Amino acid sequence: MGMNTTDIGLIARVAHLSKRYGTGSGAVAALDDVSIGIRHGEFTAIMGPSGSGKSTLMHVMAGLDTASAGQVWLGDTEITAMGDSALTVLRRRRVGFVFQSFNLVPTLDVLGNILLPFELDGRRPSAKEREWVDHLVTSLGLLNRLSHRPHQLSGGQQQRVAIARALATRPDLVFADEPTGALDSRTGREVLALLATAARDYSQSIAMVTHDPIAASYADRILFLADGRVVDDRPRSSAEEISRIMLGMEAAL
Numbered sequence: 001m002g003m004n005t006t007d008i009g010l011i012a013r014v015a016h017l018s019k020r021y022g023t024g025s026g027a028v029a030a031l032d033d034v035s036i037g038i039r040h041g042e043f044t045a046i047m048g049p050s051g052s053g054k055s056t057l058m059h060v061m062a063g064l065d066t067a068s069a070g071q072v073w074l075g076d077t078e079i080t081a082m083g084d085s086a087l088t089v090l091r092r093r094r095v096g097f098v099f100q101s102f103n104l105v106p107t108l109d110v111l112g113n114i115l116l117p118f119e120l121d122g123r124r125p126s127a128k129e130r131e132w133v134d135h136l137v138t139s140l141g142l143l144n145r146l147s148h149r150p151h152q153l154s155g156g157q158q159q160r161v162a163i164a165r166a167l168a169t170r171p172d173l174v175f176a177d178e179p180t181g182a183l184d185s186r187t188g189r190e191v192l193a194l195l196a197t198a199a200r201d202y203s204q205s206i207a208m209v210t211h212d213p214i215a216a217s218y219a220d221r222i223l224f225l226a227d228g229r230v231v232d233d234r235p236r237s238s239a240e241e242i243s244r245i246m247l248g249m250e251a252a253l
C-alpha cells in the first residue's frame with residue numbers, strides 16, 4: 001500500500017476491482033476481485049472468451065465506467081476517487097484510444113484527426129510535439145495522405161491514423177479495443193506490428209483487448225480473463241500456445 005504505482009514499474013494498476021451490472025437475481029458480476037498491474041513500456045494483451053469481462057476491465061481502467069468496488073490507478077493517480085469532469089481531462093491528457101471502428105472524425109482530414117487530442121485540450125502542439133507528430137506521420141506511412149478524409153482511406157490506413165492520434169500526445173497508456181477486428185488478416189498483422197514497435201521503440205505502454213490469439217501473440221505479456229477473474233498471466237507466447245490456453249479455459253467453463 002505504501003508503494004507508489006510508478007515506483008514499481010507499473011503505469012496502471014487495479015486492486016480488488018469488482019464490477020456488477022444490475023441488482024438482485026439479475027445481477028451480473030462482470031469483474032470479480034481483479035488485481036493486476038500494467039507494466040510501463042509493455043504491450044499487454046487482455047484475452048478471454050466472450051463475456052469474460054475484457055471490455056468492462058478496459059472501460060473501468062480508462063475511467064469510462066465506474067467500479068462497484070476496488071481501486072484503479074493511472075500512474076500514481078487514483079482514478080476511482082475522481083469525478084466525471086476530472087476524469088474527462090485525465091483521459092484527454094494521459095490516455096490514448098484505438099478502437100475496432102477507428103472512430104475518426106469524417107469531416108477532418110488526416111492531419112486534423114491526428115492533431116485532435118491537442119485541439120480537444122485547447123492548445124497547439126509545442127515545436128517538440130509537432131516534431132514527434134511529423135515523425136509518427138512519416139513512420140506510419142501517412143505523409144502523402146495528410147489532406148485526405150477518412151473515407152478516402154483504406155481500413156488499414158484509417159487504423160494507422162488512429163494509432164498516430166493515440167500516440168500524438170505521448171499518453172501514459174494507450175488502450176486498444178480489438179484494433180484489428182475490422183481489418184483483413186494481412187493489414188491486421190501490420191497494425192499489430194506497429195503497436196508492438198511503439199512499445200519497443202518509444203516505451204509506449206499499451207493495453208489491448210482481444211479474443212484473437214494471433215493478435216495476442218504480438219504482445220509482450222498476456223493476461224487471461226474468465227468469468228470476471230484473472231486466470232493466467234503469461235509472457236510473450238505463440239498464437240498456438242495462446243489458443244491452447246483459451247481452449248483449456250473454455251473446456252473448464
Ligand SMILES: Nc1ncnc2c1ncn2[C@@H]1O[C@H](COP(=O)(O)OP(=O)(O)OP(=O)(O)O)[C@@H](O)[C@H]1O
Pocket residue numbers: 021022028029030048049050051052053054055056057211
Ligand atoms: N451494460 C451492461 N449491462 C449489463 N450487463 C453487462 C453490461 N456490460 C457488460 N455486461 C455483462 O458483463 C459481462 C462481461 O462483459 P464484457 O463486455 O466485459 O465481456 P467481454 O469479455 O468484453 O466480451 P466480448 O469479447 O464478447 O466483447 C457479460 O456477462 C456481459 O453480459
